[in-house]
Amino acid sequence: METNDNKELSALINLLDDPDEEIYNLIKSKFLTMGYEVIPVLENVWETGDSFNHIVQTRIENIIHKIQFDAVFGKLTRWCLDGGKDLLEGALIITKYQYPDLNEEKIYKKLEQLTQDVWLEINDDLTALEKVKVLNHILYDVHGFSGNTANFHAPQNSYLNNVLESKKGNPLSLSLLYAIVSQRLNIPLYGVNLPQHFILAYTAQEITVNMEGYQEKDVVLFYVNPFSRGAIFNKKEIDVFLKQLGIDPKDSFYEPCNNVEIIKRLLKNLIFSYEKLGYPSKTEELNELYNAIKGI
Numbered sequence: 124m125e126t127n128d129n130k131e132l133s134a135l136i137n138l139l140d141d142p143d144e145e146i147y148n149l150i151k152s153k154f155l156t157m158g159y160e161v162i163p164v165l166e167n168v169w170e171t172g173d174s175f176n177h178i179v180q181t182r183i184e185n186i187i188h189k190i191q192f193d194a195v196f197g198k199l200t201r202w203c204l205d206g207g208k209d210l211l212e213g214a215l216i217i218t219k220y221q222y223p224d225l226n227e228e229k230i231y232k233k234l235e236q237l238t239q240d241v242w243l244e245i246n247d248d249l250t251a252l253e254k255v256k257v258l259n260h261i262l263y264d265v266h267g268f269s270g271n272t273a274n275f276h277a278p279q280n281s282y283l284n285n286v287l288e289s290k291k292g293n294p295l296s297l298s299l300l301y302a303i304v305s306q307r308l309n310i311p312l313y314g315v316n317l318p319q320h321f322i323l324a325y326t327a328q329e330i331t332v333n334m335e336g337y338q339e340k341d342v343v344l345f346y347v348n349p350f351s352r353g354a355i356f357n358k359k360e361i362d363v364f365l366k367q368l369g370i371d372p373k374d375s376f377y378e379p380c381n382n383v384e385i386i387k388r389l390l391k392n393l394i395f396s397y398e399k400l401g402y403p404s405k406t407e408e409l410n411e412l413y414n415a416i417k418g419i
Contacts, residue, residue, distance in 0.1 A: 132161070136168055139179045147182065154186045159194060162187055191223040192408060199386075199412055203419040207382035211303050217389055218282045220412070225284060233287045237300075238307045240265060245308065251325050251344055252355065254310055259353035262301065266290065270297060270350040278396040281389055294350040295321040295392055299385065301349040312347060313379035316388060317361070318370055323347040324379050343377065383419055390416075 135150050154161055169183045198216045207213055211234070219225050244257045262268045271280050271291035279285040286292040286300060298314055298321045305312040305323075312323045324343045346361065348354045358377060365372055390413040397405040 132157075132164060136164075139168075139182050140176060151182070151186055151189070155190060155193065158190060162190060192220070195220045195223075196412060196415060200415050200419075203383050203386070203416045207386065210299065210306070210382045210385065213382055213386040214283045214299055214303075214389070217386060217393070218284055220409070221278070221282055222284060230284055230287060234303060234307075237261065237266065237304050241304060242308055245310075251327070255312075255325065255347055255353060255355060258301065258305060258310070262304070262349075263352045268292070268297065268300070269352070270294070276396050276399055278393055278400070281393050281396065292350075293392065294348075295385070295388055297349040298323050299389070301347070301353070311341075314382075314385045315346065315376070315378065316380045316384055317364070317376055318368060320348075320350075320364070321388065323349060324377075326379060341379070343379075383416065387413065387416060 131153075135153055138146060138150050141147055141150070154165070165183050165187055169180055172179060195216060198219075199213075202209075202213055202216060215225070215227060215230070241258055241261045244261065245254055249257070268286075268290045271277065271289075271293060274280070275293060279289070280291070280293040281296055283296065283300070286296045292300065302312050302314060302323055311326045313326060315322045315324050323346065325345050325347060326341045327344050328341060343358075346356050346358075348356065361377060362372065365376060370376075390409055394406055394409045394413065397409065
């Protein structure tokens, strides 16, 4: 015998082909309130139902997509409001926008392998420059990561699963990967939000003495460009880069940004990519995600 919940679900499914848009919108709202739990049921209806009934199939696809999008929206806003402490978590939330059935375990394993390979070659006696050289050797020489110069603006470059699979990415995604591996090993490399590029800063704590006594602050020792196989450079080279772009220097172009700013930049990259390819629905949704966290 069917429970009341099952009866309601069956009734909603039977009304999916109703030509009245108002009725469909009411049904859709009901499904959305049920959340992720209803997706397997809808997928089963899609697979076993009348394949010639395109209205039902399209409506099921739209409902499932909306449930998945709302989940990404909720997770992203909560992650930002909680301070965006875990950069990997933020990157995975964005990846699940395009890949809702993402195998996160597979990503964790690949990152663990990268981290372990660096850990085996590194120790506390190494200087900051020597640690970066080890990171570069493992990521670029051993594992073969590189910048995707042939298809620079492709949206795939911004999704972590694709970067790990293809070993190619854009400046931001390669910096994100580099930073995640580094920070797991307590190597202080953090993102720097440059215009038209993205790099990392290697920081150290400097102790200063003033009237109030000892104070510690983070200072940048040097910069790393993960898109160029981990090339190391200094502030003067950023000055030259900004001058070439005709952009006045700002402190934010030289200092580490927080994880929330990195994810905002990731969203802006994706918006640009999908606009360029002509995907207005994706551009609209990604703008919705960006606007939700823009002020955080």
